Amino acid sequence: MSKLLHIDSSVRAINNLNPEHNSLSKSIALRFVDVWNDKRPKDEYIYRDVGVNPPEFITQDWIGAVFTPDEKRSEDQKSILALSDEMIDEVSSSDIIVISSPMYNYGMPAQLKAWFDQIVRINKTFSFDLSRGDFPLQPILSGKTLVTITSSGEFGFEKGGVREGSGHLAPHLRTLSKYLGVETTYEIACEYQEFGDSRHQASVANALNQAEVLASELSTSISTL
Numbered sequence: 602m603s604k605l606l607h608i609d610s611s612v613r614a615i616n617n618l619n620p621e622h623n624s625l626s627k628s629i630a631l632r633f634v635d636v637w638n639d640k641r642p643k644d645e646y647i648y649r650d651v652g653v654n655p656p657e658f659i660t661q662d663w664i665g666a667v668f669t670p671d672e673k674r675s676e677d678q679k680s681i682l683a684l685s686d687e688m689i690d691e692v693s694s695s696d697i698i699v700i701s702s703p704m705y706n707y708g709m710p711a712q713l714k715a716w717f718d719q720i721v722r723i724n725k726t727f728s729f730d731l732s733r734g735d736f737p738l739q740p741i742l743s744g745k746t747l748v749t750i751t752s753s754g755e756f757g758f759e760k761g762g763v764r765e766g767s768g769h770l771a772p773h774l775r776t777l778s779k780y781l782g783v784e785t786t787y788e789i790a791c792e793y794q795e796f797g798d799s800r801h802q803a804s805v806a807n808a809l810n811q812a813e814v815l816a817s818e819l820s821t822s823i824s825t826l
């Protein structure tokens with residue numbers, strides 16, 4: 602048995618009265634998860650929609666609580682960190698993480714960034730040691746597989762693409778993923794939403810198909826715990 606953690610982050614719902622308003626990133630992630638759950642019905646599954654229910658932004662008190670040793674934390678500080686503790690537990694106990702994200706202003710939604718800010722935490726998901734020289738941060742978690750599913754209105758954010766320099770979503774996810782303990786990443790991108798033309802239709806179909814194939818392949822190859 603393994604555990605799949607599924608994080609959605611679009612503010613759009615998956616089913617709207619007008620289907621043109623449906624979130625693409627959530628729909629593609631759902632295709633992946635449906636196939637996964639079908640193939641591995643005994644796996645544990647955790648879901649968070651941080652787009653609709655965003656985690657709180659971190660505060661100065663949050664930082665103060667993080668840097669207070671466990672045994673010295675006040676009840677107030679413990680409650681400030683309760684959500685962070687819970688979400689870190691979800692990450693650390695999972696084997697495969699699916700993160701779906703729209704591109705907002707060339708990066709991730711603030712809601713998803715808030716999730717990462719609550720999770721990338723000293724002595725929980727990374728250690729800090731100046732004896733390591735210029736690279737004092739090291740991830741604590743390991744061995745996880747990440748699937749990122751992104752949707753954008755424009756296109757060409759990939760390496761060599763016409764908007765390579767503006768594509769901050771996938772690179773940011775890649776950089777942060779190591780603090781989730783990710784060792785293997787798969788990326789599925791859907792583009793052209795704002796054009797609404799045949800390129801967009803082809804991109805959606807291709808992303809849905811990739812999600813289905815990847816879920817099918819990974820569900821048989823991932824090690825069972």
Ligand SMILES: Cc1cc2nc3c(=O)[nH]c(=O)nc-3n(C[C@H](O)[C@H](O)[C@H](O)COP(=O)(O)O)c2cc1C
Binds near residue numbers: 623702705752795
């Ligand atoms: C607030 C906002 C900002 C956006 N910024 C960008 C952007 O910078 N680049 C882009 O290509 N598309 C941008 N888009 C388009 C979305 O990425 C596109 O609609 C995507 O499909 C949204 O994901 P979803 O369908 O899962 O909701 C933006 C959309 C919104 C609502």
